[in-house]
Amino acid sequence: MNNKFDALKDDDSGDHDQDNCSPKDGEKEKNDKEEKDSNTTKRKAVVPGAGEHPLQYNYSFWYSRRTPGRPASTQSYEQNIKQIGSFASVEQFWRFYSHMIRPGDLTGHSDFHLFKEGVKPMWEDDANKSGGKWIIRLRKGLASRCWENLILAMLGEQFMVGEEICGAVVSVRFQEDIISIWNKTASDQATTARIRDTLRRVLNLPPNTIMEYKTHTDSIKAWEDFHGLVNASGGR
Template sequence: METTDKKEVEPSSSSSVASAGDAEAAEEHDRQSREIKAGLHPLKHKFVFWYTRRAPGVRTQTSYEENIKKIVEFSTVEGFWVCYCHLARPSSLPSPTDLHLFKEGIRPLWEDSANCHGGKWIIRLKKVVSGRFWEDLVLALVGDQLDYGDNICGVVLSIRFNEDILSVWNRNAADHQAVMALRDSIKRHLKLPHSYLMEYKAHDASLRDKSSYRNTWLRG
């Protein structure tokens, strides 16, 4: 009688990733089911609002990451409006301040694993209109209305002295089709006038840019 040696097969890394993805999908499905049973309206993604503030002209020894504060998280339409209605309006916030809205599990940092290969579309705005554009963009993100929505990580409003800067972060700067489709989708949903220019910048370029706000954090 012939015998065959049996060898245990170790799961491959791709199988592990798939299993982790399946577990996350199942957990997300369970969350949405619970919220529906509770009479709520679940969003496709769970989100987190973050806040960054630095006193102008004051040197700080804390890192940029340490200065990012988590405000609140939400996963339903009702939860969003409860959070949003209690947030200060951009026009009332001092300069420089950053407001971040990112999907749960993604930190608003270039180095985060979801962001490190991506980039951002940048729109420079007059302060008188930035609050309206910010609100329209937040609603589009939360409502999953932007094209290639799964490729979007989050949005940021950077409040500065002479202007405000709106940016939309995506996962993959090398996917030209997704990057350009996102640009067109942003323009369409915000109804941006032709006079507003949009600039795309990969995060690895930002990390190399010594004049960026992040790299001047400790300069005061």
């Protein structure tokens, strides 16, 4: 893939703080001020380092894994997604990505999420709730390459739809893998069509590839209907 990221693929200079911190409970005493300032700095929005190539938006990597067949509430899902860290430049992205397991090497029921900073990879998030996602189901063995091509296209602003892109997800399952790209406005058909066409191009998909667009409203309804049936039947 020929874009500005390729030239920096092997740049692994320096470490990048991973923003796994949760806010401290209560106020620190004044004699702990230095420690508090250090923790606060970690939670602030990341910025490009000196001489680095800034991205148009800041992004965060997330990871989730759950046991298949175990019903998940919205609350338990939110607790299960873990933020890996945030980045603001091409170089910071590669410092994360070069150390991450590739999707094709994940096991079980696992997901990587890459979303704009401040947007949670959840249907109900304010940035996502009126939107939807393009879904592509992949045979096993293709997830790593497709995921890399997708996120490089997203970070490189190849979709050309302004602020519409929210993030992308790769879902590793037992029989197949799934990639999706989320946008803000499901009702904007011109934008969703442009995202579809760009997705087809950057992933070099065969013409007969099935691509499904699903609104988050429909996803929520399907989830609620399914869990309502499970609860009504006494299943777990």
